[in-house]
Amino acid sequence: MNHGDVGRIWDENAAAWTRLTRMGCDVLRDYVNTPAFLEMLPEVAGLRGLDIGCGEGHNTRLVAGKGARMTAFDISRIFVQQAHAYERDLPLYISYLRASAVELPFAAEAFDFAMATMSLMDMPEHERVMGEVHRVLKPGGFLQFSISHPCFATPRWKWILDEEGNRIAMECGDYFQELHGEMEHWIFSNTPAELKDELPEFHIPRFTRTLSAWMNLLLDAGFAIERLDEPCASDEALARQPTLADSRVIAYTLIVRCRKA
Ligand SMILES: C[S@@+](CC[C@H](N)C(=O)[O-])C[C@H]1O[C@@H](n2cnc3c(N)ncnc32)[C@H](O)[C@@H]1O
Secondary structure, eight states, rough: OHHOOOOOOHHHHHHHHHHHHHOOOHHHHIIIHHHHHHHHOOOTTOOEEEEESSSSSSSHHHTTTTTTTEEESSOOOOHHHHHHHHHHHHHHOOOEOOOTTHHHHHHHHOEEEEESOOOGGGOOOHHHHHHHHHHHEEEEEEEEEEOTTTTTSSSEEEEEEOOOOOOOOEEEEETTOOOOSSEEOOOOTTTHHHHHHHHHOOOEOOOOOOOHHHHHHHHTTTTTEEEEEEEOOOOHHHHHOOGGGGGGGGGEEEEEEEEEE
16 A cells, blocks of 8 residues: 555545544543653754644644644645644644655755654655655754554554453554554544444554564664653543543553654
């Protein structure tokens, strides 16, 4: 599956994805991943930043709110239209465009930093993508990204439940088998029942690699790894969203910051 096919599939997901995320159904993003991502992000005020696979722009807006001058792109035309519409209504001076991470339409050394939230594992050709990100960063610039955790979002996985049906462990397998666009079908578990009937499930092509393959990808592209995080729900988040209890059983996501020498 190539990046054009991936873009067409995400165009089909975009309307429901935006509707549900703007309603607050992506509780893992809102209560765990994004707070941890922002906590780990260095000072960005006044810096030129690039958001890779920005979707409808939720996280781009949060980083722009920290004073960064953001450019953001996505391969899905629909997501970019939705991000533009938000920007027209509530301007944060973010420049959105449709592009693919495998061939970036920017000059070398154009950005002080790049970010990618939960997008890199959804795209093919990781070597080309990392080469492109490295090219458009200034020397000393950083890339910070989150991905589904390679050790738990394996090609084969299953929750282990206790007698009451609580998730207490995960069985993972086929770790060394790389996926190249095989599809996953799901919808946010917090989607209201009436919308679950109305909205189609998302179809998400997956591109997996092992933890060491991800790290070596960064090193081979010329990055030095600087900081890692595997966020889980805080006590406060858990009190507000009890469904996040399983985020304390396994690490759903891995956040990495690396820097161009
Ligand atoms: C799970 S969504 C994450 C969106 C957003 N970053 C967020 O955190 O809400 C993954 C995104 O990656 C985008 N994507 C996939 N392949 C891409 C590519 N080659 N170039 C740019 N974006 C891509 C998809 O269109 C989708 O918007």
